Amino acid sequence: MNTEMLNHTATEQRALATNKVLRNTYALLSMTLLFSGVTAGISMAFNLPHPGLLLTLVGYFGLLFAVTKLRNSGWGLVCVFALTGFMGLTLGPIISAYLSLPNGGQTVMTALAGTGIIFLALSGYALASRKDFSFMGGFLMVGILVAFLAGLGAIFFQIPALSLSVSAMFVLLMSGLILYETSNIIHGGETNYIMATVTLYVSIFNLFTSLLHLLGAFGSQE
Template identity: 75%
Template sequence: MNLNKAVIARPESEVLATNKMLRNTYMLLSMTLLFSALTAGLSMTLNLPHPGMVLTLVGYFGLLFLTTKLRNSAWGLVSIFALTGFMGLTLGPIINQYLHAFTNGDQLVMTALGGTGVIFLGLSAYALTTRKDFSFMGGFLMVGVLVAFLAGLGAIFFTIPALSLAVSAMFILLMAGMILFETSNIVHGGETNYIMATISLYVSIYNLFLSLLQLLGVFGGDD
């Protein structure tokens, strides 16, 4: 009798833990996205210059390392807001560039923002409702992101517009895969730290938005 109760109670406790993990992750994700939007708006209002690729990468990886180290303490929350706030500051000048470079810049930005929201909500809902296990995508996504990142650096250093567009298209697919992978990871208990889960989803949303914006600027922008 006791054994049967234990068998029944264990799945219930796992469901409760998963629901708590999802609730904490999406609440923190919403707060970091709002904070990032606030810092991006501040950057746009003050017309701050973009810090450049080197400083952006140093700031991102430095704050990411710090957040990872502090993920199990309250300071991890401070660190993740520092990370997402910094990324918002780097995003503001990019949005300003599109607003000033294209007569329909505001439409491009809103379309990219709407597209990012639709993709994220759609993929998250699919992973949550079907509860499919997408853990098999982990290795492929890791290699794909590395290849796309190196290709992106090559496109910048050697000024290859076609390669830059290809990288943006790759990142859209890879970030879509990352959203499925991370959401599935949470559902199936592969990720139990909501700070790390939030970082993964935030970075996916950030890169997805930038990639959509770049493609929209090339194919739909009016000079």
């Protein structure tokens, strides 16, 4: 009887801990998305130029390293907002470029709506079904690395078809990453809400930019 009570108590504690991580993750994710939107708006309002590929990569990976190192302290939160704010600044010039195209406003809004629908649908499915998607971890890691390198190749060698293929790959990979990370939180694989927030934010950011690229390319061909 005592063993059953202990097991029941342990289960309850795990459930409470998981719910706390979920609540904190979605609260922080909402704030970082809003902050990123503000910095993107500032970038657009002042017509700031895109920092370029090299500076973007250095800034992203540098701030991501800082978040990872400081994830268990209050400075981790500062780094999260620094990272998402920086990504918002890099996003502003991209959105401005699409808005300058014919039907650019519709393209941006469609990409934004598509991103929201995909995120809500996939995270909702993972939460409702409580399926374990941890088996996707290795595949996603390799897939993201391959897509990242292919994306660099498409930029350096200026291959539009490869660039579109990479964007399509990222849509699928980021969708898988949303399922994986949400499942990871539910099943106790991820207990740090700062890292969970960064993973989901990066998924949403890449999903949006990839959809924007695809919709913009297909829209220009009509």
